[in-house]
Amino acid sequence: MSSVWLPCGDYHQDYREDQGWWQTRFIKGKMILLLLVAFVVMPLLLDGYWISVATMVGYTAMGALGVQLLIGYAGLLTLGHAAFIAVGAYTSTMLVLQFPWPQFMLDAGLAYPVSILAAGVVAGFWSVLFGLPSAKVKGFYLILTTMAAQFITVDFVLTQYISQIGGRGQAFSLPPGTIKIGPWVIDTELSIYFVMAVLLSLMIIVLANLLRSKPGRAWVAIRDNDIAAEALGINIIWYKLLAFFVAGFMAGVAGAFWVCNTAALSPEHFQWFLSLWLVGVILIGGVGSIQGAVFGSIFMVVVMELLQLAVIPLADYFPQLLMDFAYIKDMAFGLAICAFLIYEPNGLAYRWWQAKNYFNLWPFSY
């Protein structure tokens, strides 16, 4: 944490200062500027299409944060995160559609916000259920159990049973105007963007706070050496399950957000591809840093959009290209993961850190 460059002559006097949020005035200013950009500048500058791209970036980042917590901080490999996003999305939808809400709550627009919280809790416990084997196994074997979570949850429970509730076949759709937060109806791209921005900021704040307090230190200790961590008196099973709960909670919230983004829901949205995609995002962004999850999401989503934009003009000459775009996307994603792992295993966050260091000393480097 204390990778912060302090002005010359400043020293941290105690631990509390060392772990503080705003260590220098510059950082405080930077963060406020970032919030201003996210909440004021971006909505003003971007048009409808790019706002929806930004929303996708946010959704990816929400999912990736949970994966980052599990893989990057707690060292628990997971390849089934989409399952927990799906559980959150379905919980939220079922609550909004089927739960007998009292009229005053509907009037106050509380149904959807409450369902977001419920989605988080349900997804969190579902995640803990599949995290139980982590008490006994780790590494590759944990990948297998989380994969099992993916197939059991999405391909079986959700597709075969939950989707049949209400008798409408595979997909749920939410009637317009159902999703209300307080007095605001979430139906335009801009309002969806704001929901995303608020949720993502909250998530980042919560996660950053967790990571600089006791659970965060315990997770890092478990990641670095679980036997040594146990010897230090850390209850590793409890903290591993806590990591699964928090990651599941975040996935649930991300899923609940996805509902308001698409207003429709189908198991197709949560295939194994999404789980792999999220792990790819944090690998490209950088494992073990919160910025990494955000950088990775920005990189992957924007690159894929640019790829699509680049393919469209070519389609006049090669009509095959547009039809096969899904395959090209797969290939690009696969190559991107391989290239990053081979040439830049530390990810984009490391590059960012290097650049920051360079400019900290600029123009008088050593």
Place this chain on the structure above:
Amino acid sequence: MELFFMSLTTGIMVGGIYALVALGWVLIYKCSGVLNLAMGELTLIGAYVTYSFYEMGMPFILAVFLTLLVGIVLGFLTERIFLDRLIGEPILAVIMVTVGLSFFLKGLIGYLWGSDTRVFEPSVFDIKPISVGILKISPVYLWSFILAIVLLIVFVCFFKYTRWGLSMQATADDETAALSLGVSARFVYSAAWAIAFMSAGVGGALLGNINGINISVGYLGLLVLPAVVLGGLNSVPGAIVGGILIGLLQNFSGTYLDQYFPGGVKEIVPFVFMAVFLLFKPYGLWGWERIERV
């Protein structure tokens, strides 16, 4: 009772194909310690390449043989381009490279061959099932089962008696020690991938004869994982036994559980079983137990 025997034979025969693919998986793990999640795509490539050769009018055996050659080349290339630089990296990096590889190959296959189901025309094996008493076995299954057993014997002998097999095992056990004894690790790794491509190619060629080939056949590469876990990650006989057990489990659950949990219980049972099995016996039936020391 007839239903029981039907499920039993189908289970064993389907298990034979799982065993073939699981064998390729175990080989890579045994030789290089790489956990390969791209196995399904390797199988698909095998199936499509055989299909393409067969469509050119070659006899099936020759097509399979050429597929093996293509498999060797592809295996060497994959290892050299992607995995060679990752020796000694953390497990997640290596696994994710194979995931990236699987995406790349899936995209490539889709781009080259499209998403339509291809069927071997004219069909290679007799469609009429062979009757043994009350049992009916379709020849495709029988051949893949026989092939799995033959390959099992070949590979067990290979690992036990040949110079290459021994050097592969040595590398998997302790890379540094093997290097100091003059084993070329790079050669061993490439050879492992070449063998895995070949075994997946044979599996794919046989699978393509059952229901035709399309991109969803790659799902099989994942179904193999429960089989591998059950048998133990680095045990060649374990892969065969695990494959057959998973095939049996699948068919029995399809026969008997489907009425209680309708819809797709067959595809899910191996994964449920795997998740529970890992809780109790994470090293499988015959896998090496790794004892961890600080």
